[in-house]
Amino acid sequence: MPEPTPTPTCSAEFRVAFITDVAGLQSTGDADGWRGVGDAVRDHPCAHARLIVPSRPSEYRHALQTGADGHDDLVIAASFLLTDAVVDAARANPGTRFVLVDPLVATPRVPNLAVLSFREDQAAYLAGALAGLLTRSGVVAGVYGPDGATDQAHRLGFEHGARYARPGVRVLGAYQPASEGAPYANPGWGAAQARMFVVQGADVIFGAGGATGQGALLAAAQAGQSCIGTGASDASAAGCLLTSTVKFIDGAVRATIIDAAAGRWSGGPRALGLAQMAVGLAPLRRPVPGDALRRLQAITDLLAVGELTTGA
Numbered sequence: 001m002p003e004p005t006p007t008p009t010c011s012a013e014f015r016v017a018f019i020t021d022v023a024g025l026q027s028t029g030d031a032d033g034w035r036g037v038g039d040a041v042r043d044h045p046c047a048h049a050r051l052i053v054p055s056r057p058s059e060y061r062h063a064l065q066t067g068a069d070g071h072d073d074l075v076i077a078a079s080f081l082l083t084d085a086v087v088d089a090a091r092a093n094p095g096t097r098f099v100l101v102d103p104l105v106a107t108p109r110v111p112n113l114a115v116l117s118f119r120e121d122q123a124a125y126l127a128g129a130l131a132g133l134l135t136r137s138g139v140v141a142g143v144y145g146p147d148g149a150t151d152q153a154h155r156l157g158f159e160h161g162a163r164y165a166r167p168g169v170r171v172l173g174a175y176q177p178a179s180e181g182a183p184y185a186n187p188g189w190g191a192a193q194a195r196m197f198v199v200q201g202a203d204v205i206f207g208a209g210g211a212t213g214q215g216a217l218l219a220a221a222q223a224g225q226s227c228i229g230t231g232a233s234d235a236s237a238a239g240c241l242l243t244s245t246v247k248f249i250d251g252a253v254r255a256t257i258i259d260a261a262a263g264r265w266s267g268g269p270r271a272l273g274l275a276q277m278a279v280g281l282a283p284l285r286r287p288v289p290g291d292a293l294r295r296l297q298a299i300t301d302l303l304a305v306g307e308l309t310t311g312a
Contacts, residue, residue, distance in 0.1 A: 014074075014261040016040070016049040017067030019060070021079035024053040028231070029249055030078040033101050036253030037076070043254070044261055060085035068093040074260050076253065080104045086113065097265055099256055101249060104150065111267045116252050119273030120150060120230075121157035121312035122303055123245035124208070126281050127228045128161025129299045130242065131204040132169050133292040134226065141172035141197035143190050143216035145209025146183045151175055153312045154208040154230070160311040165299065172197050176212050187215025194219035204228065204242070217241065244282045252278050274304035 018037050020030040034051060041047045050072075054063045060082050067075035068089060076099045077086035083103045090098045090113040098113045107115050131140040142158045145151040159171045174197075180189045194205050194216035205220040205227045207213035213230060220227035221240035229244035252272050259265065272278035280300075288296075302308045 012046060014044065014047045014257075015070075015072045016047065016257060017052060017070065017072040017075045018049060019052045019054070019063045019067065019075070019077055019082065021060075021081040022054055022056060023079075025051075027079060029102060029247075032247075032249035033076065033078040033253045036250035037257065039250060039254040040257035040261075044258060047257065047261060057081065061088060064089035064098070065093070068096040073097065074099060074257060076101065076256075083107060097260060097267075099253075101253065102247070104148070107269075109268055114256065114265075114267050115269045116256065117269060117271050118247040118249075118252070119271055119279050119310075120245065120247065121153040121310040122273045123247070123279040123281065124154045124157030124206070124230075125161035125164075125303060125308070125310045126296065126300060127206055127243070127245050128158035128163075128171075129165040130161075130281070130288075130292075130296055131158070131206060131226075131228060132162035132165035133295055134242070134288065135166070135169065135204050137201045137203045138166070138168070139170045139172065139197075139201035140204040140206070141194070141200075141202035142174075142206040142208065143193050143197075143213055144173065144175050145212055146178060147175040151209060153310075154206075156311040158206050158208075160309075161299070164308065165295065170201070172200060172202055176209060182212075184210030184212055187211045187218070190215030191219035195223065198223045198225055205240075208245075238285075241285050242288075243284050246280055246282050248278050248280070252276070274300060275306075 025031040037049045041049050052063045074097050078101050080103045086098055086100050090110040094112055100115045140162050144155050155173050162169050162171050174193050180186050190212040203225045207216035208230045217227045217229055226242050227240040228242050
């Protein structure tokens with residue numbers, strides 16, 4: 001009879017505090033991060049984690065301080081909504097290591113704060129390359145949010161990718177104007193813009209920018225054209241959806257915890273992209289010709305090693 005596998009022993013515990021925004025794990029990004037924490041705990045016999053969900057935004061600083069006061073080895077701010085609070089907490093507790101996941105804006109450099117950002121421009125480049133490879137009309141288009149940093153990364157990446165994959169392709173695009181109000185939350189404007197692009201010949205629509213982009217996807221579906229989404233795309237657009245750009249937040253959080261537990265800690269910004277397997281495209285929802293798949297993989301490989309640039 002084989003002897004039982006010995007249970008790993010711990011020389012020292014490693015404790016993680018994971019703080020979400022008030023939406024808790026209903027927020028997709030926070031839920032992805034917490035899944036990464038769970039993966040790290042399963043992979044590291046000495047790791048333990050606790051989840052803290054503030055009941056209101058005014059409690060963010062207190063929740064982060066609770067992690068520092070509880071002598072957790074790593075305190076993770078899961079949401080961009082905690083950006084100001086985690087910067088203050090890191091400055092007030094230089095002996096505690098903090099992590100901020102996927103902020104919308106650049107943060108001040110604090111030695112004990114690691115900031116995980118994701119190369120959405122690289123994922124958008126792949127979306128553009130796929131659009132360029134599959135368009136039959138030679139016209140593709142993107143609908144974006146109101147010209148913020150992420151919107152610019154999406155647009156530049158998509159346009160450069162389309163033109164690299166198919167030189168001479170016509171690439172249309174529009175940012176949601178301030179006059180339309182409801183930033184990232186105007187599906188009506190997104191749909192109208194996509195319909196305009198379809199009239200101009202676009203047969204692949206890239207919809208980015210929250211609900212604004214979702215409206216563009218729905219309009220593409222109604223027009224019988226193809227579309228590419230970002231993140232968790234609206235199920236109502238499933239009829240047109242080729243794929244979506246994705247961020248692998250769970251993997252990035254897991255790797256950060258494992259590295260910190262192994263003594264490989266470093267503060268400061270970390271831009272995670274294809275090389276770190278932190279961004280990419282979701283599995284394709286429709287059959288794609290083999291030559292297009294091979295070309296897309298070759299483009300992915302070149303982008304990952306830095307032989308192609310996104311323009312962002």
